[in-house]
Amino acid sequence: MPVIAIVGAGPGMGLSIARRFGAEGFQVVLISRTKEKVEALAAQLVADGVEAAAFAADVMRPDTVHSALAAAVDRFGPIDVLEYSPADRGLAGVSAAEATAEDLQTQIDHYLYGAVAAVSQALPGMLERGSGTLLFSTGGSSVQPRGGSFATIGIAAASLRNYAMTLNVELAERGIHAAHVAISVFIGSGPGTEADTIAEHYWTAHTKRDKPEIVHVLPGDTP
Incomplete structure (x- = not known):
């Protein structure tokens, strides 16, 4: 059975993604x-x-991420899909005009370096098999910059977006699809924002493998 590992799993998007892939026969980490x-x-x-x-x-x-993914492989076997959902409401955002290097470093450690740690553990096995999917989640500020408390979050998330899309450039010819999903809505705030609805994008990214980025917006809105 194929395996999906969801890093940063929570009761919203993480659980919905898990259910979507689980419905297709995936074992879920x-x-x-x-x-x-x-x-x-x-x-x-x-x-x-x-x-x-x-x-x-x-x-x-990063050492705990490496250990968790290694334990998951011991339990289920090789990881076919890695999904990274780094949302942490405990990290306070700061405006760009007021941000210090320390403010940005905390966000970058969380968004980018956590993803690098996860990929460094999962990718070698994918390359050995010549197949796999890497999926990364951010909010809409990674694509469309916003000021205020969204600024430092968006800057760090944009670095994760660039990492994801660069991986796609480098790995596409080696059987690995990397894609970024930007969620430009408040999840659960109304029709079209349900986690189960958004989770469909992840299944589409894994199965169609035809684009490096999907931006979820409300119908009629512009990404």
Whole structure:
């Protein structure tokens, strides 16, 4: 059975992505900082008939990400799809005009370096097999800059976006598809913003493999 590993799994997008892939026969690896919370999510999937397991890791500590993914491979086998969802509402954003290097470094550690840690663990096996999918999630400010408290988040998320799309350039001819999904809505705020609706983009990215980026906006809005 194929395996998807979701790094940064939560009860919103992470769980919906897990259910979408689980419905297609994927085994699901959920990785998040709080073991008890991610175990509860895995239990929901198991109750729905999806083979799933939870592992604890902090994306700000690359060694824990490496260990969690290695343990997941020991449990399920090689990772076919890696999805990185780094949202952390505990990280305060700062305006660009007021931001210090330290403000940006914290966000970059979270958004970009956590992703690099996850990819460095999952990608070698994909390259060896000549197949795999790397998916990365950010908010809309990675594509359309916004000021105020969104500024430092958007700057860091834009670096993750660039990393994802550069991976696509480098890996496409080696059987690996990398794609970035920008969610330019507040999830769960109304029609068209449901996590289950947005999760369909991830399945599309994995199966169609025809574009490096998908931007989710409300109908009629411009990405």
